[in-house]
Amino acid sequence: MKKIPIFSFVIFVVLNISVIVFFNINNDTFGETFINQIKVADSNNTLSELSDEELVSVGVAICESSSDWVDDNISLEIIQSVVSKSGVIISIEDRIIPILRFQSSYELCPEYVERLESLFIEK
Secondary structure (H helix, E strand, O other), rough: OOOOOHHHHHHHHHHHHHHHHHHHHOOOOOOOHHHHHHHOOOOOOOOOOOOHHHHHHHHHHHHHHHHHOOOOOHHHHHHHHHHHHHOOOOOOOOOHHHHHEEEEEHHHHHHHHHHHHHOOOOO
């Protein structure tokens, strides 16, 4: 049985470490997917005044308000209020509100997804 030369072993180790480092560096930062999805969905540029950090903060505040979502309409009103607190005046009919509800729940606070789902389950 032949022994693996030390040089080949060192190259193998270096390549493995490089791959691990590469994948760790390219990970999304918290909220990056949320920001990208909201920017694509915000065709009216309703939230264009907000920086990325502010947008993530609004999304987290929306998640945190999910305990007060009794039904679909109440949730939209609460989200409108949360967004308005950030300085953006938004109409309850703006299509970005339900998108914010969905994206914030799934992308930022997946532990609250059941609260979102409970809005649409018929009792």
